[in-house]
Amino acid sequence: MKYSINKLSKLSMLKISKEEEKMIAKKVQALGELLEKLDAIEPPKEAFVLAPEGEHKRDDVPVEFDSDEIIKVFNEVKGRYLKGPKTL
Amino acid sequence: MNLEGYTLQLILREIENGSLSPEDVNEFYYKRSVELNSVLNAYITLLEPRSRAEGDLKGIAIAIKDNISTKGIRTTCASKMLENYVPPYDATAVSSLKKHGGSVLGKTNMDEFAMGSSGENSAFGPTRNPLNKEYVTGGSSSGSAAAVAADMAPIALGSDTGGSVRAPASFTGIVGFKPSYGAISRYGLIAYANSLEVIGILGKSVEDVKILFKMIAGKDPMDSTSINVDLKEKNISKPNILVIKSFVELSSEEVKKEFYNSIGKLESAGFGISYVDKFSLTDYMLSSYYTIACAEASTNLSRYDGIRYGPKVESASNWRDYISKARSFFGPEVKARIMMGTFILSAGYYETYYLRALQLRKMIKQEFEKIISGYDAVYVPTMPVLPWKIGKAIEDPKIAYAADVLTVLPNLTGSPAISIPVGKVREFFVGGQFIGLRAEDMKVLKVAAIAENVLQVKKNGRN
Numbered sequence: 001m002k003y004s005i006n007k008l009s010k011l012s013m014l015k016i017s018k019e020e021e022k023m024i025a026k027k028v029q030a031l032g033e034l035l036e037k038l039d040a041i042e043p044p045k046e047a048f049v050l051a052p053e054g055e056h057k058r059d060d061v062p063v064e065f066d067s068d069e070i071i072k073v074f075n076e077v078k079g080r081y082l083k084g085p086k087t088l
Numbered sequence: 089m090n091l092e093g094y095t096l097q098l099i100l101r102e103i104e105n106g107s108l109s110p111e112d113v114n115e116f117y118y119k120r121s122v123e124l125n126s127v128l129n130a131y132i133t134l135l136e137p138r139s140r141a142e143g144d145l146k147g148i149a150i151a152i153k154d155n156i157s158t159k160g161i162r163t164t165c166a167s168k169m170l171e172n173y174v175p176p177y178d179a180t181a182v183s184s185l186k187k188h189g190g191s192v193l194g195k196t197n198m199d200e201f202a203m204g205s206s207g208e209n210s211a212f213g214p215t216r217n218p219l220n221k222e223y224v225t226g227g228s229s230s231g232s233a234a235a236v237a238a239d240m241a242p243i244a245l246g247s248d249t250g251g252s253v254r255a256p257a258s259f260t261g262i263v264g265f266k267p268s269y270g271a272i273s274r275y276g277l278i279a280y281a282n283s284l285e286v287i288g289i290l291g292k293s294v295e296d297v298k299i300l301f302k303m304i305a306g307k308d309p310m311d312s313t314s315i316n317v318d319l320k321e322k323n324i325s326k327p328n329i330l331v332i333k334s335f336v337e338l339s340s341e342e343v344k345k346e347f348y349n350s351i352g353k354l355e356s357a358g359f360g361i362s363y364v365d366k367f368s369l370t371d372y373m374l375s376s377y378y379t380i381a382c383a384e385a386s387t388n389l390s391r392y393d394g395i396r397y398g399p400k401v402e403s404a405s406n407w408r409d410y411i412s413k414a415r416s417f418f419g420p421e422v423k424a425r426i427m428m429g430t431f432i433l434s435a436g437y438y439e440t441y442y443l444r445a446l447q448l449r450k451m452i453k454q455e456f457e458k459i460i461s462g463y464d465a466v467y468v469p470t471m472p473v474l475p476w477k478i479g480k481a482i483e484d485p486k487i488a489y490a491a492d493v494l495t496v497l498p499n500l501t502g503s504p505a506i507s508i509p510v511g512k513v514r515e516f517f518v519g520g521q522f523i524g525l526r527a528e529d530m531k532v533l534k535v536a537a538i539a540e541n542v543l544q545v546k547k548n549g550r551n
Contacts, residue, residue, distance in 0.1 A: 001432055008427040008430065008431055009423075009427060011417055011427075011430050011434065012386065012425050012426050013408065013412045014412065014426060014427065015412045015415065016423065017285050017416070020420045021422070024423055026485055027421060027485045028427060030426050030486045030489055031378055031382065031489070032428070033429070033486075034374055034375045034378045034379075034489065035375060035432070037374075037375040038372070038376075038379065038444045038445060038448070039442070041372060041444060041448060052202060063309055070176040070177065073159055
């Protein structure tokens with residue numbers, strides 16, 4: 001597996017400070033070692049299916065979105081909601 | 089009034105017969121939390137008690153992990169990214185508690201965005217273990233566990249993605265229940281790894297977590313992955329349990345000794361104990377888990393860009409610079425997992441890692457369903473080691489990742505699992521977990537309740 005912390009941070013749009021670079025490198029290396037174990041596994045021929053087809057069918061009822069209620073709550077707490085979106 | 093050691097069940101009974109008032113109960117936990125929080129750092133936000141005595145919960149205030157949305161109450165995920173975020177709605181689990189007369193005592197500390205096994209990865213500082221303050225509580229529901237263990241809350245909600253309820257329960261000597269995937273609605277739980285995580289319960293006894301589980305379980309129209317599980321009491325008196333030896337062998341000598349002692353006691357009490365030597369995919373559980381979790385994390389956390397969520401950035405030269413600056417508010421653990429997840433999902437590596445991890449997950453589920461057939465539950469240690477000193481896993485992250493090895497199985501299979509104290513080493517407890525088939529939550533709770541009664545490792549009740 002080939003990657004560098006610099007390349008990964010650019011790919012993920014994450015700025016890494018000098019102080020955290022060493023710590024993150026250690027964590028990425030430890031996670032990378034876990035990932036490498038997957039190389040040793042022969043994947044089964046059977047395709048991956050999340051759940052039997054029947055379980056994918058949604059039977060939930062859409063719930064009405066109550067924007068008035070949300071704005072009411074926002075007004076109650078807006079003093080604590082720092083630098084929130086200007087539209088609200 | 090001193091409610092140290094009181095279970096939720098006992099509190100409710102004493103309120104019912106008039107020996108306690110809900111106001112006194114809430115006052116006790118609030119005052120104790122104010123007193124102990126500067127030492128244990130269990131709460132990020134603590135609320136003054138303001139409840140009415142009503143419903144099944146009689147107005148009792150409950151601790152809620154800080155990644156579960158609470159209307160009008162700051163919900164930070166223990167991250168600088170959401171330091172000032174106030175949700176405009178309640179998670180379904182919280183609104184269900186309120187419907188039953190519960191209220192919010194405070195929002196508990198945790199590993200940032202639920203990523204961690206020790207409780208050290210919080211932007212608000214580590215939670216300290218009430219059993220020994222120099223040691224970790226386990227995570228990621230670290231504050232919920234510390235609050236219950238230190239009598240700063242009668243019971244708490246947490247979340248469990250790879251053991252985040254059971255690990256801290258084991259390290260602090262309490263009960264931690266991870267329900268089946270979908271048994272409790274995830275609506276309002278701030279997403280980290282959707283296909284693995286569930287809302288769980290931390291309490292002083294199996295009966296306590298069962299009381300709360302029955303109040304908040306059930307299908308929710310706001311979460312299409314939620315399901316109705318059978319909530320009828322199970323009639324089991326002599327459970328048949330299966331011990332996976334290869335799991336026990338991954339544990340340290342002191343954990344192994346206490347765990348095997350507990351098996352002896354359960355056998356003497358009439359439990360049917362069977363053994364299987366090996367779970368053939370043991371070596372790949374962690375790899376499958378971390379691959380899926382990191383991939384889902386990189387997708388879920390892309391919304392924290394300073395535009396949709398996260399603090400506004402004052403100056404940036406272009407949109408890429410803006411997003412990168414906004415995302416610098418994440419801590420190191422979160423950054424590492426997002427980076428790994430982005431790598432896993434990138435072209436050329438998706439099939440090698442992500443797809444293979446999903447295939448493995450299916451194989452693990454099939455093998456688990458095969459071995460558990462004919463038994464009421466699988467019984468294995470919760471954590472392979474005892475709590476470590478604060479700071480040790482920051483030095484060597486492999487310690488924290490390896491500690492998840494025994495807890496990730498139920499998250500990969502969607503099974504219910506419960507950790508109870510089954511032994512004691514010095515000031516710490518050894519946790520044992522019972523794992524069942526998906527949707528058989530009440531069976532697992534029944535088996536754990538019988539085991540708890542037999543083992544009696546920790547005494548609760550009036551002091």
